Structures are given as C-alpha cells and as structure tokens.
Amino acid sequence: MSEIDIETARRVAHLARIEVAEEALPGLARELSAILTFMEQLGEVDVEGVEPMTSVTPMRLKRRADAVTDGFYPERILANAPDAREGFFAVPKVVE
Amino acid sequence: MSAETRAEIAGLGIAAARDAMRGGGLSPVELTEACLAEAEAAAPLNAWVHLTPEIARDEAARAADRMAAGDAPAMCGIPIGIKDLFCTEGVPSQAASRILQGFRPPYESTVTAQLRGQGAVMLGKLNMDEFAMGSSNETSVYGPAINPWRATGETRALTPGGSSGGSAAAVAAGSCLGATGTDTGGSIRQPAAFAGIVGLKPTYGRCSRWGIVAFASSLDQAGPMTRDVRDAAIMLGAMAGHDPRDSTSADLPVPDYEAALQQGVRGKRIGIPAEYRMEGMPEEIGALWAQGAEWLRAAGAEVVEVSLPHTRYALPAYYVIAPAEASSNLARYDGVRYGHRATLKAGEGIHEMYARTRAEGFGAEVQRRVMLGAYVLSAGYYDAYYKRAQKVRRLIARDFETVFAAGVDALLTPATPSAAFGLGDMAEADPVQMYLNDVFTVTVNLAGLPAISVPAGLDGRGLPLGLQLIGQPWGEGPLLALARSVEEAAQFVSKPEKWW
Numbered sequence: 249m250s251e252i253d254i255e256t257a258r259r260v261a262h263l264a265r266i267e268v269a270e271e272a273l274p275g276l277a278r279e280l281s282a283i284l285t286f287m288e289q290l291g292e293v294d295v296e297g298v299e300p301m302t303s304v305t306p307m308r309l310k311r312r313a314d315a316v317t318d319g320f321y322p323e324r325i326l327a328n329a330p331d332a333r334e335g336f337f338a339v340p341k342v343v344e
Numbered sequence: 345m346s347a348e349t350r351a352e353i354a355g356l357g358i359a360a361a362r363d364a365m366r367g368g369g370l371s372p373v374e375l376t377e378a379c380l381a382e383a384e385a386a387a388p389l390n391a392w393v394h395l396t397p398e399i400a401r402d403e404a405a406r407a408a409d410r411m412a413a414g415d416a417p418a419m420c421g422i423p424i425g426i427k428d429l430f431c432t433e434g435v436p437s438q439a440a441s442r443i444l445q446g447f448r449p450p451y452e453s454t455v456t457a458q459l460r461g462q463g464a465v466m467l468g469k470l471n472m473d474e475f476a477m478g479s480s481n482e483t484s485v486y487g488p489a490i491n492p493w494r495a496t497g498e499t500r501a502l503t504p505g506g507s508s509g510g511s512a513a514a515v516a517a518g519s520c521l522g523a524t525g526t527d528t529g530g531s532i533r534q535p536a537a538f539a540g541i542v543g544l545k546p547t548y549g550r551c552s553r554w555g556i557v558a559f560a561s562s563l564d565q566a567g568p569m570t571r572d573v574r575d576a577a578i579m580l581g582a583m584a585g586h587d588p589r590d591s592t593s594a595d596l597p598v599p600d601y602e603a604a605l606q607q608g609v610r611g612k613r614i615g616i617p618a619e620y621r622m623e624g625m626p627e628e629i630g631a632l633w634a635q636g637a638e639w640l641r642a643a644g645a646e647v648v649e650v651s652l653p654h655t656r657y658a659l660p661a662y663y664v665i666a667p668a669e670a671s672s673n674l675a676r677y678d679g680v681r682y683g684h685r686a687t688l689k690a691g692e693g694i695h696e697m698y699a700r701t702r703a704e705g706f707g708a709e710v711q712r713r714v715m716l717g718a719y720v721l722s723a724g725y726y727d728a729y730y731k732r733a734q735k736v737r738r739l740i741a742r743d744f745e746t747v748f749a750a751g752v753d754a755l756l757t758p759a760t761p762s763a764a765f766g767l768g769d770m771a772e773a774d775p776v777q778m779y780l781n782d783v784f785t786v787t788v789n790l791a792g793l794p795a796i797s798v799p800a801g802l803d804g805r806g807l808p809l810g811l812q813l814i815g816q817p818w819g820e821g822p823l824l825a826l827a828r829s830v831e832e833a834a835q836f837v838s839k840p841e842k843w844w
Contacts, residue, residue, distance in 0.1 A: 252719075260715045260719045263718040263719070263722060264714045264717075265678070265695075266699055266703050266706070266714065267696075267699035267703035279775065280715065282774055282775070283663065283776060284716075286659075286779075287660045287663060287729060288660075289657060289660045290660050290661060290664070290736055291732075292657075293654065293732075293735075293736050295735035295736060298739060299738060300735050300737075301735070301741060303562075304548040304562055305547075305594065307592075309591050310591060324450040327448070327450060328446070328448065328681065328682035329680070330680075330682075331685070340692070340693050342693065342694050343693065
C-alpha cells in the first residue's frame with residue numbers, strides 16, 4: 249500500500265502550483281494514496297528489456313523549414329488576457 | 345411547422361438528410377431551423393452549453409447557395425454540435441472548465457474548420473467533463489448533461505456518460521444529426537453506448553489534434569458521434585486527414601469510408617479476447633457479447649478466441665500516463681494569457697497568483713489528476729511509475745500486434761461494464777471506482793487503434809447497451825463495415841421516450 253503523507257501531499261500541490269488549504273491536505277493524501285495503490289499493480293509486470301513506448305505510431309516526425317509561418321497580430325493574441333497593457337501581458341510584480 | 349414534423353426532420357440521419365437536400369425535397373435552412381428548435385427544447389438535458397443560432401443560420405444559408413450551385417460535399421447543410429473542447433473562432437470554448445471562462449479563441453480547430461469548410465452547420469457547443477476528465481459528465485462547470493434515456497417506469501436522471509456526454513445526449517435526443525467527440529480513454533465510445541448511438545475513435549493520428557484543448561496528447565483523438573454507422577463513415581471522412589500543424593497527424597490518404605461499408609464481413613476473422621471476461625460482469629453484457637459474436641458468425645465471419653495477456657494492467661498504466669501528460673499540458677493555465685485570474689491580497693505576488701488561479705479555476709477531479717501527474721513525474725518516482733507505465737504500454741500494444749499478425753482482422757468486446765448509471769451514484773465512491781468505467785476502452789487508446797461502439801440492445805431496465813469493435817491501425821474502413829453488419833443484425837431502432 250502506497251502511503252502519501254501530509255508532507256508529500258503539500259509538496260505535490262506545490263509542484264502542481266495548486267493552492268491547497270492546510271485542512272484539505274489529509275484528505276488529498278488519502279486520495280492520492282488510494283490511487284497510487286491501484287497503480288502498484290504495474291510492479292507485477294516483467295518489463296525487463298522492454299523499451300518505453302514514447303510514440304504511438306511508428307512514424308518519423310515530419311520536419312519543416314525553420315521559418316516564421318504565423319504571427320503579426322498581437323491584438324488577437326492579447327484579446328483574451330486578464331490584464332494586457334501596451335501590447336504586453338501584464339502580471340503582478342515579480343521580485344526574486 | 346408542427347412539432348411532429350420538426351422532430352421528424354431533425355431526427356433524419358446524415359445520409360438521409362444529404363440525399364433529401366440533394367434531391368431538393370429539403371432545404372438546409374429548414375433542417376437547421378428544425379434542429380435549432382429541438383436544441384432549444386432540449387434545454388432540460390443541459391447538453392447544449394452555448395447555442396450559436398446566428399452562425400447556424402448564416403452557415404445554412406451559405407449551404408443552400410452551395411447546393412444551388414451544385415457544389416455540395418457530403419456534410420453540406422448538415423447541422424452538428426461541437427464538443428466544448430474544440431476551439432471555435434470567436435465562440436466560447438472553455439473545455440467545461442471555470443479556468444477558461446470567457447475564453448473566445450482567435451482561431452478554429454482543424455477538425456471543425458474541415459467540417460464547416462465542407463458546409464456543415466454549427467448549432468453550438470456541447471457539454472462534457474472538465475478537460476475531458478471524467479466518465480459521467482459530472483465534473484463539468486456547467487453541471488452534468490442528462491441522458492435522454494430513462495429506465496422503464498422511472499424518472500431518475502441518468503448520466504449520458506463522459507467525457508463526451510453532451511455530444512451523446514444531443515445526438516440521442518435528436519437535436520443535431522451528428523456531433524464531434526474526443527476520446528482519450530473511452531470518452532467517445534462509453535457515452536455513445538450509454539445513449540444508444542454510434543461513436544468512433546479513429547486511429548491515433550487520423551484526425552488532427554490542432555486546436556483541440558489538450559488532455560493527454562499521446563492518447564487524445566477526435567471522432568464522430570452519430571445515430572448510425574453510415575453517418576459515422578460520412579462524418580469521419582470530413583474530419584480526417586493530414587494537417588501540418590499537428591506533427592502526429594498521419595500523412596495518409598483518407599479513403600471513402602461510406603464506400604467501404606460495402607466490403608462486407610465474409611471471411612473476416614474476429615477475435616474474442618478472453619481477458620475481457622471480467623469478474624462480476626453483468627450477465628446481460630456477457631449475453632449481448634455472445635450474441636454479437638453469433639451475429640458476425642452468421643454474416644460469414646470466423647470467430648476465434650484470442651488472448652491479450654496484459655489487459656488488466658491497462659487501467660493502472662493509463663492512470664499514470666494520462667495524468668502525467670495532463671499535468672504538463674495544463675501547466676499553461678496560469679492566469680497570464682487567457683481565462684480566469686485569481687484576485688490577490690496586498691503583499692502577494694505571482695506565485696500566489698498561479699497557485700490560487702489554478703485552485704479556483706480547476707475542479708476537484710482535474711486538480712487530482714494534475715497533482716497525480718506531477719507526482720509520477722517527480723524526481724525519485726519517475727522510473728517507478730511513469731517509465732514503468734510506458735513499458736507496460738508497449739506490452740499492451742504488442743498484445744494487439746501479436747493477435748493481428750496471427751491473422752485476426754478485428755476484435756469484439758463489450759463497450760462498457762454496465763448501462764448508464766444514475767447521476768450522483770458515484771459521488772461517494774473512491775475515484776478508482778469511476779476509472780473502472782474505462783476498462784474495455786482504455787487499451788485501445790494506449791495502443792493507438794481505431795474502435796467503434798455500436799448500439800446492440802437494451803438491458804432489462806430498457807437502457808441501451810453497446811458492443812465495441814477494435815480494428816487494425818488505419819483500418820477504419822473495414823472496421824465500419826463490420827460495425828454495419830452488427831448494426832444490421834441488432835436492428836437497434838429504439839429511441840428514448842421524449843420527457844424533456
């Protein structure tokens with residue numbers, strides 16, 4: 249049985265950039281544990297020498313010339329922005 | 345127009361409506377008005393989430409002009425619904441999520457552009473599970489769509505399945521002639537089975553994914569949902585084809601799928617995978633499955649028992665791979681470029697903005713999968729979960745390759761482990777219980793194969809059940825011919841009784 253503790257749940261929420269209230273962490277930990285336990289069946293499979301499947305169809309990706317093929321309409325790109333100013337996306341000040 | 349005439353016109357199949365319009369007995373404008381009225385009347389089903397009557401009327405008028413000019417492709421003048429996952433230019437496209445509230449794409453998905461370019465009429469957008477994550481439509485920000493079917497003598501609301509539940513409900517209710525769906529683990533085939541319609545998931549790469557909100561990019565595939573197999577063949581022909589904007593779209597010719605229906609079944613070898621005989625499977629489903637095999641045998645096919653030994657590992661592999669890809673794809677919803685942005689308190693900065701925007705914008709199931717994905721991709725767990733799941737995925741794909749290499753043309757299985765269940769029935773269940781809905785469908789996405797769900801009968805409570813046929817890569821034509829044969833034998837003509 250896979251055990252996700254509260255600390256791990258907090259870390260996963262942070263990795264996913266999702267704000268989770270402190271009091272919701274135990275429930276989240278329980279849910280993730282249950283799902284991960286279900287996934288542990290994968291451990292039964294003999295995967296010795298098996299290459300991971302990284303593409304669905306055995307096709308080589310097509311290439312194209314490295315050239316600009318689209319763009320030049322910033323007003324359309326910005327049309328859905330929650331906050332846009334002077335042709336740019338606007339975000340809260342970032343201080344690192 | 346009387347209500348009966350209106351329902352009769354809107355209830356025409358794509359092929360019948362096409363032939364009637366080409367013959368001059370029906371106009372695209374008449375057909376569109378009938379469907380718009382049916383769609384409005386179907387409001388209690390909550391299938392349509394954004395109706396677009398102005399666009400529909402405009403497209404119908406243009407379709408009429410094309411008809412008059414003798415330039416009418418098969419989908420010309422056919423009113424359809426579009427799953428909310430497809431970006432449609434200037435029309436709300438929010439993947440049933442709060443995080444994309446108000447989003448109006450400045451572009452059109454390739455699949456909808458092709459359909460509309462061939463004259464199809466867009467009636468509006470259809471309900472679904474949020475970001476296509478769900479099997480009951482209950483994760484939608486719009487609230488669940490409701491199945492037009494009810495158990496005999498009951499009034500309880502049933503799920504139309506998911507994630508393409510709005511598409512299934514709208515087609516089954518006779519408010520559009522066909523609808524687009526997408527299928528990542530069964531999201532076309534399961535709702536089609538629950539609503540008594542046909543749903544086809546094409547081979548991975550057959551339809552462009554460009555402009556469809558991404559869930560799990562190595563599994564997602566768009567396909568048609570229609571009232572019969574012929575209509576699915578016609579609609580797929582308009583949706584399929586190579587698109588340079590999707591690097592995984594296949595540069596292969598698109599066959600005439602309607603013509604392929606003639607191919608017949610004689611001499612085909614149909615495999616019955618032993619591992620799909622699940623413990624606790626309802627007897628009615630097992631009986632229907634056996635009946636399906638009998639129908640194919642009677643039509644001249646040879647039915648053989650086959651083995652797909654890694655089947656039981658498909659669900660756990662899927663629930664590692666799909667959330668991993670989702671956590672990466674959904675990273676883009678951060679409140680910067682589109683959709684919802686959380687309000688900040690004094691002293692808070694961009695990190696709080698990201699995390700709160702996503703907490704407010706994503707529903708519980710989406711949050712769960714994004715976090716699960718982040719976990720299985722994180723340092724220390726990547727090899728144990730993600731990489732192992734990808735290896736198991738290869739073994740699952742190899743199971744199918746082995747069976748096909750041994751001369752099997754297609755496989756026959758049930759589409760779902762049950763008929764439609766009640767809305768709210770799974771509210772207290774563990775998330776894994778809901779995931780079990782995908783048990784017969786998910787293997788196909790992992791292997792990238794085409795598969796179709798065909799309505800084949802009613803259960804003891806009067807609810808539709810579907811059979812699934814799984815085909816070889818790029819073999820949608822022969823697959824449709826087999827599906828047509830099952831459809832003919834099943835003679836499934838039942839319609840939900842109109843209560844809405």
